[in-house]
Amino acid sequence: MVLESKALLQIQKPIATVFEGIVNPEIMTQYFISESSGRLETGKTLIWKFPEFPDQFPITNVRVEKEHLITFVWDPETVVNITLEALPNQSTLVKVSEKGKALNDANIEWALQNTGGWANFLACMKAYLEYGVHLRKGAFDFMRTKV
Template identity: 35%
Template sequence: MDLTFRVTARIAKPVAEVFEAVVDPAELSRYFTTGGAQGRIETGATVYWDFADFPGAFPVWVTEVVPQQKIVLEWAANDGPPDEADGQIADAGYRTTVTMTFEPLEDGRTLVAIEEHGWRPTENGLKASYGNCQGWSQMQCALKAYLEHGINLRDGMYK
């Protein structure tokens, strides 16, 4: 079982603006990281994200950045307690990989694709992957609303 997903969204802004809204912690904090973001997303950096629905800043390891094209991140799998059926210790220090790509479209919009993979093929891994798929879909919706209309969709959503 390969626990991988990919979500996409079209943002009506040029690639440079969309990319900057993701890599700049001040911008990211305005629409996604409801508890704030610390550190600019750059190759080799460790940044910290905090969310109202998952309180407490946690590390995000940036493994690759190609300006205005691609961001590759790793973070803790956070797949919860061990599955009783398989006896594996869940979240025993393993990470998943998130790859974001930014593609300019002919009409001036940007196609943002986010893929995540690396969960253990367990019931908890499957549940965690579904949760993150939902989270990245929300991130894309929030990014679109913020850049196109100046609205923070996540403001007050989890408190």
């Protein structure tokens, strides 16, 4: 059995706006990451940084289908899939799944944490794209590694 974390949320913006909000690092740094070495594009390898952690996260195996799918690997055991679905009222349904880890106690904890993490990603993206609110700012300062 393979574990999967999932989250979904409707964002009151057209699919083109939501897609750009995910692939464009200038937008994504407003609600999720602190730095990116580039735009999410098929075939690219990127480095992401988060404001809470000193680590750098390599983003590999990137595949992008415009306004439909973004997929990448940032944990060698899992694949992240973000799908977008245009809804009739000019809003977009965003679904995130991350799967690939085997069933065991440690990975059950991973699935629970990542489901919450992806739900947070979606809530922060919604707040920023719809209202310009930086919901993530300061939310995880308690996690900063002490130097």
